[in-house]
Amino acid sequence: MSNEKPQTKKENNVIDLSLNRCKAEGCKKKPSKADFCEEHYEWFKAGLITKDGSLAKDFDKKHQQWVARHSIKKVA
C-alpha cells in the first residue's frame, strides 16, 4: 500500500479569464471588438495576429510596417 495522496481534480473554481480578455498573447485589456481590445483588433485587421490571437508568421515585418504607418500620424 502506498501513501500517495489522492489526486483530486477540483478545477471548477478556475474561472476562464480569457473569456473577458483580449485574445492577443499577454494582453490583459478587455476586449472591445471580436475578442480583441481596440489596439489588437487593429492588429488583427492588419493581419499581424490571427483570430486566435497568435502572431502571424511574418509578424516582425508587418509590425514594423504597422508602427511606421501609425507613427507618421504623430509626427504630422
Ligand SMILES: [Zn+2]
Ligand atoms: Zn489586446
